[in-house]
Amino acid sequence: MQLTDSIGRNINYLRLSITDRCNMRCFYCMPEDGINKKEHSSILSYEELLLIAEIAVELGIEKIRITGGEPLVRSGIVSFLEKLAKIDGLRHLALTTNGLELSRLADGLHKAGVQRLNVSIDSLNAQTFSVITRGGDLKKVLEGLDAAEKAGFQPPKINCVIMRGVNDSEILDFAEMTLSHGNSIRFIEYMPAIKEADWQRYSISGSEIMERIAMRYTLETMDKGAFAGPSRDFKIVGAEGSIGVITAVSGHFCSDCNRIRVTSGGEAKGCLFSDEKTDLLPYLRPSNSERLAEVLQKIVSTKPERHSISDVGYNHRNFTMSQVGG
Ligand code: SAM
Ligand code: SF4
């Protein structure tokens, strides 16, 4: 089966957030004192998350990415992933993590059937890393990367939010990891999710990032993989890893969007920046698979054509990425 939205986009990718909690406090993602955590009872149980995933796959979803908050802080995650990986028809299972708990869990994640890891690292300098994450330990994250490879994963993809005056001086250092370590890097434009005062000062466009790399290295464009989302992908000639840019704010890549999201509290969203969401709880407690399938189909058929955050005068409601799943 294939899920197609109203403008013909094939929607084959579900981002499933399993918790709104996190063991870091990245300043661009959540306020210093954290967020109002949801009551335990309003977080979807693993059984509920599995049911959503099974129905989504029946409808045409082929790739699921587990995210959060920080997914590795939720206990029982490995056995949940084992069950998820066994869903008939699911072709790709990936997970995005800040890497702090990776040393402990990499082996279990690999055995459970996770095929790809994305690790978010915004600086290779311990001090800058600690400032961005409000206390995160870079050494632990880098140990997690090693543990992932020892467990049998390909070198994890690195997600890096580039912010002017904060970490933009490290663009080339990250790009060089595609040569020295074989990691693929995805540079993400800073998004004004929590709408900090004067947020524009951090903005640096995907094209500027690529120009800076192209001044040092010869780049070749890459074909998009089967489940590629809205990133533009390049390679330094001779490198093992690729370099992608997610021009979430400056670029209008929404025409290639292939994703929907479900938050840990059970809200389904067709677009990260849309205020539109549908509460799945009425169809989960008690569970009603038929209605759930209808609602997920509706999320796809009403998926917005594009975001409007860069339009003059547009005012989106602020949100924390950790609650929506990034
Ligand atoms: N905790 C995990 C992590 O950090 O990888 C998974 C959840 S996090 C919300 C998912 C992704 O969203 C991360 O790569 C993070 O850098 C990104 N993100 C969060 N807030 C962002 C923002 N304001 N602009 C751009 N990317 C953001
Ligand atoms: Fe936590 Fe990830 Fe948000 Fe950082 S980006 S605060 S690690 S959820």
Ligand code: SF4
């Ligand atoms: Fe897809 Fe919305 Fe992101 Fe555009 S802004 S790529 S439509 S989720």
